[in-house]
Amino acid sequence: MFDKRLVQEGRPVWRYLLLTVGLSMGIAFLAVAQAWFVSRVVAGVFLEGATLRTVWNALCTILGIIVLRAVLQCVSEISAHEASSRIKLSLRKRLMNHIVSLGPVYARGERAGELITTVVDGIESLEEYFSKYLPQLVLAVGIPLLILGFVFPLDWKSGLILLLTGPLIPVFMMLIGKLAEKKSLHQFQDLSWMSAHFLDILQGMTMLKVFGRTKDQVRVISRVSESYRKATLSVLQIAFLSALVLELLATMSTALVAVTIGLRLVYGTLSFSAGLFLLLLAPEFYTPLRTLGLNFHAGLSGVNAAGRIFEIMDQPLMGIDEEAVNKEGDTLKIRREHVLSTDFHLSFQNIKLTYQPGSTLALNGINLSLHSGEKIALVGPSGAGKTSLAQLILRFIEPTAGEIYVNGGLHRTISLESWREQIAYVSQSPYLFAGSIEENIRFGGPSATIEEVMTAARGAAAHEFISQLPDGYQTQLGEGGTLLSGGQAQRIAIARAILKDAPLLILDEATSGLDSESEHYVQQALKRLMLEKTALIIAHRLSTVRQADLIVVMEQGRILEQGKHEELMRKQGLYYRMVTEYRGGSI
Template identity: 75%
Template sequence: MFDKRLAEEGRPVRKYLLLTIGISIAGAFLAVAQAWFLSQIIAGVFLERATLKMVWHPLCLILAIILLKSVLQWSAEICAHEAASGIKASLRSRLIGQVVSLGPVYARGERAGELITVIVDGIESLEDYFAKYLPQLLLAAGIPLLILGFVFPQDWKSGLILLLTGPLIPVFMILIGKLAEKKSLEQWQSLSRMSAHFLDVLQGLTTLKVFGRAKDQARVISRVSESFRLATLRVLRIAFLSAFVLELLATLSTALVAVSIGLRLVYGTLSFSVGLFLLLLAPEFYTPLRTLGLNFHAGLSGVNAARRIFEILDLPVAEKQTSEGIDSQKINLSSSREESLISFRQVSLTYEEGETPALKEINLSLGSGEKIALVGPSGAGKSSIAQLLLRFVNPSAGKILVQGQLLETISLEYWHEQIAYVPQNPYLFSGSIAENILIGKPSATMEELKEAAQQSSAHQFIMKLPEGYQTLLGEGGTRLSGGQAQRLAIARAFLKNAPLLILDEMTSSLDSESEYAIQQALQRLLQGKTALIIAHRLTTVRQVDRIFVMERGGIIEQGNHEELMTKQGLYSRMVSEYRGEAI
């Protein structure tokens, strides 16, 4: 089993792999020398009655060889694991970078637990492939040939037996490996499903408890775990069978060599020292082949994990130009004097081929300093426009212009520097409050951080916490209320101070006091900024310059509040439906 693409991943660390192989071959030479000296000493002592003084120097040489072999074996393992560590670090970095490049749209379409398993366990499973299997694959071909080079000059019959029986081990290894390949893949898939399901249960534990379904999910986890256990046992059963067969073949082959040597020693056609030398070399001939067989299943696990890793790495990512080819002065949003800062021209978007388009021929413009709002029923395409503007996805048709320049030609890193995004459900990371706010501007001082928190109406509740800004939050900000988490998200936007704001309105599920505090913070945040607001509560859109009403992926109305109310269209009906809280 040899995976060309995995082998290519070893190119950057090939010096370590070659060093591992070279050291192991040097160890094989020492094994031959040890067998030679040992056979000479035993023959001298038992046949020629040599004294200790006579064999003292050869014994010292054997001791030195044993010590040197130990050092070489240790060095080979160090080099092999160094190579594996370098490859794992490179692959993990590229894999995480690929997931980040694919963006939130891709991540939401995958099970988080399965992705975590690939990034963590999948990469780790490559350790044995590169540290053990791949070097051993070359050694299994090289060392037996090296030993045959010493055996044939001494006794061609023993060499012929080794030459004929040696290939039986890899042949049986491949035959058993074919059976193990499917079982190993099933084991990996079972592990991915179990990890994904367990993470889903943990994240949805509150919902499960409220609806009384926690025990049902516990039974499901037990069933999934049992499936993984059985899959693992099937793989281990084959691994044990493989080890038994390979050990049996090696033992029988060595016995065949021993019988051949023994018969010729009886008839006096072979000297004792040569016969003993050959007998000591026979196990060394089969050892690399047996070791390859033992590592075959570890290599198989690495190959199965690599399939999923390369599947993710091969996903197409939209081309992104670097800022080196862009004159950043041409897209300085904060000082734009153009009437149309951002323009959508006949933009359509389909997330997956064959699906209903999320957006259909959208024409929309956003002027410098202008505040526009997108309203409409769920699924109308409001969030898709934000996804396009954030460049999490690219248009299926049409084009988006920024100051007359195609958006996709602008450096993604530079473009994101121009945008502050405040989502409806902001994510807070495990860490301190200060660390979470500093995501907006990692280089900010503590004074700047506190000023941003005051502007977002977050400073007051932060100071009431046990350790203020250094208070540690759990994953997802579990210690904070929804309104508090949203104020921290607004603080990030204040700290970043970007010229373009994208706000996924956050007041739809808040109490009146929290809603008022956030509305005041948003008004301060919007001053002097260009903003795109996705509105859920119609009370928030009366202050914007223009309102775009969306339905089924298209814009069906636009204008300010008064103009749209006069048209008596969808917007007017939406206001009437929510009149109790909208006006």
């Protein structure tokens, strides 16, 4: 199984791969030399009456060849594994960078467990492809040709038998290749699906327990595991069958060579030493072909995994190219500048957005301006497009139609790195990484001192509860911040945003999950923080919305109305209905 694109991954380590093949060819040459010395020693002892003294040098040479072959074999394997390790490292880093660059929108559309299987197990399966299968693909041609170069001058009949029977093994491998490929692909897909579903169960354990559906999911896992077991057995059956056939072909071919040599030895048309030399070379001729057959399934697993890896890496990235193209097709150079560090103007012009071709518009004809220092609140029912608008600013997605301008220039001509450095974002469900509280807050400012971290925590009303923890800021959090309540996790996320001190704030339900007292402190902190900042606030809290310079009311991807609170209440439109229908300060 030869995959051109996968083979190209070996270019950076071609020296290691070349060394592996070269050493293996050297080992094959030494095997020929060893066979020649052995045949001379045996013929000398049994036919010519040679003594130990006369064959001593030959025996020492044979011993030296055996030791040298072992050393070369060891170096060859080290070189092969070094090559495969470097390829895996490079590919895993590029794949992870690509997935991260694709952003949260792509990740939400995929099953996390399946992606984990691809990044971990999928790339790991390339180990044997590069360390064993790919070098063996070359050796399966090179070593037989090397041996034929010694056999034909000595006995063309034996050489002809080897030449005619040798290709039977690759032909057989080609015949079973398609069947084996389908079985192996099915096995990898089942493994990915099982990993994905198992992760879903772990993440949804609370809901499964509450709704009493644990046994149902266990049965699903059992069915998937059974499917994976059957797929694995199918692959193993083909592997065992092919190994048996390959062994049979090699054994029968070697026996055929032995019979023809034996007959000619009986009739005296071939010398004993030459016949023994040929008999010793026959297994060496078929060994690389048999080894290729044994590694064929490992190579096939690598190719199938690579198919999924390249499928992910072929997903187009948005907004990270060195060049952008405007509507007229002109090439625009990417800018690396802090455009939000001074007075700026962010403008949405006739923005339309769909997440999938042909699907309903998530945003439809959005025209909106955001000036430096303004606080704009986005309100509306669920699914109105508020978060989609925030994701456009963060450039997690690109508009299907329309353009976003910053200070009159195209938004997408600014490099992602420099753009996102100027934005702080707090989502409705912030994620905390496994690590200390200090490390999680420090995401907003990697070079911040502990005093700055604590100041940010105080601003987010988080310092008090952090100080009460046994290890304070060094308290280790579980995955997703499992040791903290929802409100506490939200305050840690707000502390990150405060520490980042970015000129543009995007607050997506930033005060949700807080009790009244904490919300009061956080609201005051955010109010002070936003005095010299520009803020886009997605909120349901009436107290948060009323502070905004402009309230934008959205529904079904459109802007229905905009204005200040009093102005919108006088219009008695959607905003008025939302305020009057809901109670408890939420809209």
